[in-house]
Amino acid sequence: MNKSENPQLHSFLKLFSLFIFLFSAGFAAPSLHAQDWVRTGTNLGVQRIRLAAADFKPGTMDAQTTPLKTVFDQTFYTDLKNAGIFDMVSRSMAPPVMPGSPQEINLTQWSAAPSSAEMVAFGAIGVSGGRVNVQGYLFDTKNAQTPQVLGKQYSDNATEEAARQIAHRFADEIITRLGGVPGIAETKIYFVSNRSGNKQIWAMDYDGENEHQLTHVSGIALSPRVSPDNSRVAFSELGKYGWSIRMYSIELGRLVAFSSWTGTTITPAWTSDGSKLAFSSSHSGDPEIYTCDASGGSQHRVTAFRGPDSSPVWNPKTNSQIAWVSGRTSLPQIYIMDADGANITRMTDGGYATSPSWSPNGQFLAFAWNRHYGPGAPGGQDIYIMDIASKRWVQLTHEEGMNDFPSWSPDGRHIVFQREQNGHSELWSMLADGTQQQQLTHGGSNSMPNWSWK
Amino acid sequence: MQFTYRRSLTLAAGLAALLTVAGCHKKPAPPPPPPPTPAAAPAPTAAITATPDTINAGGSVVLTWHTSDATDVSIEGLGQVAANGTQTVNPANSTSYHLVARGDGGSADATANVTVNSAPVQNNIAESNIDEAAFEQSVKPVFYDYDSYDIRADAQTTIQADANFLNQHPDLKVVVGGYCDERGSTEYNLALGENRANAAKQALVSAGVSPDRLRTVSYGKEKQFCTDHSESCWQLNRRGQFTLDR
Incomplete structure (x- = not known):
């Protein structure tokens, strides 16, 4: 069941095929479990497409064209680079030209060294009458007869935000066409920030831009989980009578009704169809995992074992399994069970393991793990991913702060997580092999990221 | 000794009988003068009450007292007070308020007991x-x-x-x-x-x-x-x- 594959995600599996091979090689001998520094080398054996993104040509003489073009070019290039599936032609290697239309591009100029591009994205951006208009193209430099792969037009109000969003949309078109699964440049990340004074739920674009505060609750807000349709964010809030689950409507910009127990009722998690949530509650006196419908009703208790149980997450592929954290044997470990509580399987074999996130294809768990955890013991808290079927794991972060709360991107190629260094926490993203780590937030304390479903 | 006493009583009774028979015709002697007594000096009176008579620590009590025919009125612990009066007190512990009234006709006293519960029970004032x-x-x-x-x-x-x-x-x-x-x-x-x-x-x-x-x-x-x-x-x-x- 765990190994069921979705043809749509075939390329995702291809991405991981090499490092699954390395898992197998690395853990053929149990003694190699202590090996921290497996360099998985995702895509090392897979030729990345060499892609050039030309600076777009200014389409009009309007004074707004230049500032919006600057934002567009920067965002567009970064999106393609972040995708993790391209070997990007650096700006210094690219021909110093700005072809604005198919008539203006000389493909051999781009396919020749040093740019050596297999694909080139180009076009024009111009502002007129308060609107920004973009024409974007993707050409295959090896196909002289019919080089055009994509041709797109976009128009919106002439704002920096619109220019950024158009860049995301065009980049996602290219990533989807060349990468096989939808790009993530238009996705959002929900998180906790204390920048307004107390911990509230915030949102930002996947690249850290456009940060904005969503909730203005009086207590402490934690554990945001966006619904699969991007319409609502479930989170937990500490009020006078303890923790309860609250529901924020992104569309309405305010809290909406959700019936929740109090006590310690925390860590909501949506099914991928948005019809149910799992959560942890002390309703019975001991923290246990429950499920409920999308409005908080029809609660069903799933676990029954003394000790802390928290942080459930559904298998998004089937919605028939739940992974969660349990302290039933002392230090917290990651477990998996059927959604009715049957077939409990312990996944981690020791240490301090928390914060599971289930990969979109259902095959992997990302989680935080401190394998040497204990009072005074050395060792860090790092992000790992585990192949569920084999329980083989690989470490993604090394010797950089305390890492926690990984959350998969919808394309399964990226992970956002929190990293605590020098006493404060920031959000970082990386490819799912641990490379291309980049800091997304700066300032305040930012934690518990949750990547949107689309 | 008792025997001796009885014998003397018998003797005295016999002598008295003889004297009575013998002196029947004599003029009776005048009665002795009454002892000298002070004019209009009745004994003092005193009364004291405490309301309520049971409190929790930190609570207060009203003492009310009345005296008569007294020239010197005092309550132990409070000192000299007026002949009649009221006073609010906040005893920390259970206390007996002892009122003493002294006058020309003698003295009188009265006592009011107040019980203080150090651990308040069934009362959330404290x-x-x-x-x-x-x-x-x-x-x-x-x-x-x-x-x-x-x-x-x-x-x-x-x-x-x-x-x-x-x-x-x-x-x-x-x-x-x-x-x-x-x-x-x-x-x-x-x-x-x-x-x-x-x-x-x-x-x-x-x-x-x-x-x-x-x-x-x-x-x-x-x-x-x-x-x-x-x-x-x-x-x-x-x-x-x-x-x-x-």
Whole structure:
């Protein structure tokens, strides 16, 4: 069941095929479990497409064209680079030209060294009458007869935000066409920030831009989980009578009704169809995992074992399994069970393991793990991913702060997580092999990221 | 000796009889003058009441007293007072208010007893005076081992003392807060903090405190008592803390 594959995600599996091979090689001998520094080398054996993104040509003489073009070019290039599936032609290697239309591009100029591009994205951006208009193209430099792969037009109000969003949309078109699964440049990340004074739920674009505060609750807000349709964010809030689950409507910009127990009722998690949530509650006196419908009703208790149980997450592929954290044997470990509580399987074999996130294809768990955890013991808290079927794991972060709360991107190629260094926490993203780590937030304390479903 | 006494009585009676018969015709002797007595000097009177006669510590009592034919009226502990009056007093302990009235005709006294309950029972006047600081002086936190929510052996005396205080103040309601140190994961620590709070609650219940008076809140590692990064500090943060539920 765990190994069921979705043809749509075939390329995702291809991405991981090499490092699954390395898992197998690395853990053929149990003694190699202590090996921290497996360099998985995702895509090392897979030729990345060499892609050039030309600076777009200014389409009009309007004074707004230049500032919006600057934002567009920067965002567009970064999106393609972040995708993790391209070997990007650096700006210094690219021909110093700005072809604005198919008539203006000389493909051999781009396919020749040093740019050596297999694909080139180009076009024009111009502002007129308060609107920004973009024409974007993707050409295959090896196909002289019919080089055009994509041709797109976009128009919106002439704002920096619109220019950024158009860049995301065009980049996602290219990533989807060349990468096989939808790009993530238009996705959002929900998180906790204390920048307004107390911990509230915030949102930002996947690249850290456009940060904005969503909730203005009086207590402490934690554990945001966006619904699969991007319409609502479930989170937990500490009020006078303890923790309860609250529901924020992104569309309405305010809290909406959700019936929740109090006590310690925390860590909501949506099914991928948005019809149910799992959560942890002390309703019975001991923290246990429950499920409920999308409005908080029809609660069903799933676990029954003394000790802390928290942080459930559904298998998004089937919605028939739940992974969660349990302290039933002392230090917290990651477990998996059927959604009715049957077939409990312990996944981690020791240490301090928390914060599971289930990969979109259902095959992997990302989680935080401190394998040497204990009072005074050395060792860090790092992000790992585990192949569920084999329980083989690989470490993604090394010797950089305390890492926690990984959350998969919808394309399964990226992970956002929190990293605590020098006493404060920031959000970082990386490819799912641990490379291309980049800091997304700066300032305040930012934690518990949750990547949107689309 | 009694025999001797009887004989003399018999003798005296015989002599008296002889004298009476012999002196029948004599003029009777004049009566002796009455002893000299002071004119118009009746004995003083005194009465005192205390309302109410039973209070809790910190409460007050109204004393009311009446005297007559007294020139010197005093209440022990209060000194000289008017012949009639009222006074409000705040005895800290059970007290007998002893009223003494002295006059030319002698003296009189009266007593009013006031009982003070040092531990107020079934009266929340005093409990409303217990503030957070006073409460936490009396109801101490319990501390936990790393990643554990078991009540340690060294916490049992604390729990017993806490329960005694709460049993003496049955109208107080209590929030049992569960806290964790800064290490570990935020969400798991909320669940662990709930287990800690619940363990402390159950320990109090076992010591006789009604569960209806206790509710748990987990603070996980969201609120810290100590912010250093050391085991001594972490120990202070791994606690079950009791606060007034208002």
